[in-house]
Amino acid sequence: xxxxxxxxxxxxxxxxxxxxxxxxxxxxxxxxxxxxxxxxxxxxxxxxxxxxxxxxxxxxxxxxxxxxxxxxxxxxxxxxxxxxxxxxxxxxxxxxxxxxxxxxxxxxxxxxxxxxxxxxxxxxxxxxxxxxxxxxxxxxxxxxxxxxxxxxxxxxxxxxxxxxxxxxxxxxxxxxxxxxxxxxxxxxxxxxxxxxxxxxxxxxxxxxxxxxxxxxxxxxxxxxxxxxxxxxxxxxxxxxxxxxxxxxxxxxxxxxxxxxxxxxxxxxxxxxxxxxxxxxxxxxxxxxxxxxxxxxxxxxxxxxxxxxxxx
Numbered sequence: 178x179x180x181x182x183x184x185x186x187x188x189x190x191x192x193x194x195x196x197x198x199x200x201x202x203x204x205x206x207x208x209x210x211x212x213x214x215x216x217x218x219x220x221x222x223x224x225x226x227x228x229x230x231x232x233x234x235x236x237x238x239x240x241x242x243x244x245x246x247x248x249x250x251x252x253x254x255x256x257x258x259x260x261x262x263x264x265x266x267x268x269x270x271x272x273x274x275x276x277x278x279x280x281x282x283x284x285x286x287x288x289x290x291x292x293x294x295x296x297x298x299x300x301x302x303x304x305x306x307x308x309x310x311x312x313x314x315x316x317x318x319x320x321x322x323x324x325x326x327x328x329x330x331x332x333x334x335x336x337x338x339x340x341x342x343x344x345x346x347x348x349x350x351x352x353x354x355x356x357x358x359x360x361x362x363x364x365x366x367x368x369x370x371x372x373x374x375x376x377x378x379x380x381x382x383x384x385x386x387x388x389x390x391x392x393x394x395x396x397x398x399x400x401x402x403x404x405x406x407x408x409x410x411x412x413x414x415x416x417x418x419x420x421x422x423x424x425x426x427x428x429x430x431x432x433x434x435x436x437x438x439x440x441x442x443x444x445x446x447x448x449x450x451x452x453x454x455x456x457x458x459x460x461x462x463x464x465x466x467x468x469x470x471x472x473x474x475x476x477x478x479x480x481x482x483x484x485x486x487x488x
Contacts, residue, residue: 188234189258194266197259199226200238204256207245230255268454281310284460287329290317291406291422292447295429296478297333300471304464311460330461332450333468335423345450345465348472352481353386353443356427357436358416367436368393373400373418380404385443386421424481439481447472447479 203212203223213220231238238252248256288297293315301313316329332343335351355367366372376390376399384406390399401417403409406426413420414432421443427433449468455461477483 189255191233192230194262196226196230197255197262199223200230200252201256201259201263203227203239203246204248204252207247209246282460283312283314284331284464285314285316285329286331286333286464287316287318288333289335289406290408291410291426292333292335293317294407294426296425296475300468303471304467307467308460308463311463330451330455330458331464332448334448334450335445336448337446339448339450342452343450344453344456345448346469348447348449348469349476349479351445351447351479352424352439353421353445354424354427354435354439354481355419355437356410356413356422356433357419358414359432359434361416367419370395372398374398375401375403375409375412375418375420377406377409378402378404381406385445389440389443390421423479424483425475425479428478428481428483 199212199216202215203209206212206215209220209223212223216223227238234251234255236251237249238255239246240249241247286301301315305311305313332345339345357367367374372394374390374394376394377384377387381387381404399418401409401412403412406422409420410422410426410430410433412418413422414430419436421440422430422433423445424435424439427435449465449472451461451465472479
């Protein structure tokens with residue numbers, strides 16, 4: 178940013194968190210209308226506050242282009258400051274208000290659709306029945322939401338490398354095996370020439386099952402790809418082809434039958450994670466204890482021990 182170091186520091190110190198938040202949100206949204214809607218203020222307020230910040234600092238923060246508001250180099254520096262302040266505010270607020278909080282309020286859980294459908298949903302239902310004061314919000318996706326930014330409280334993930342910024346525990350190993358539709362599997366051999374297969378698209382290329390199938394099945398035999406493990410299970414049950422699934426999904430999905438043994442090299446890990454700032458929150462501790470015990474009871478299912486390998 179321009180100006181002398183001392184005068185600039187003084188100018189920045191006069192900015193409020195609201196000023197920084199408006200600059201950050203405008204850079205995220207790219208236009209004033211979406212920014213105003215997200216922050217619950219008027220469009221004119223967005224324009225006025227940005228203009229005031231630019232006047233205070235003596236710099237231009239945004240280039241107003243046809244495609245939207247684009248940060249200048251000085252604007253990018255201020256946005257970086259806003260991100261640091263945001264993390265500090267979230268961290269302090271958690272420590273002050275949540276340390277001694279009982280199991281009340283909203284609990285946000287992020288996980289994948291394949292873990293949620295048949296496996297986690299009953300666990301969450303049982304937990305909710307015992308904790309009426311907690312409301313549950315589940316965010317589904319394969320991307321890890323930022324627990325540091327207060328987007329979620331708990332993450333339940335299939336991973337071998339949980340983020341170092343999170344704390345939690347490994348609950349079990351996740352076994353994978355091949356499955357087919359109950360309508361066609363008994364009369365077919367999965368890896369026989371010409372058999373159709375269901376596999377995964379590039380969005381899930383990190384799955385070990387993706388290269389495993391690609392190295393064993395001719396490309397023209399892969400009739401269906403998807404970026405969702407849960408969607409793959411439905412496709413297999415519908416008869417679109419054979420496919421690899423985690424046993425905790427495949428063994429309890431209607432219309433599916435295991436057509437091969439557990440494949441050790443496809444094994445993954447099930448982790449229950451939270452952010453260190455809220456690990457002592459009453460509702461977080463309550464759910465983590467409950468989920469850990471519930472998964473322990475279901476560990477044979479997760480580790481593929483409930484269904485005998487097909488010979």
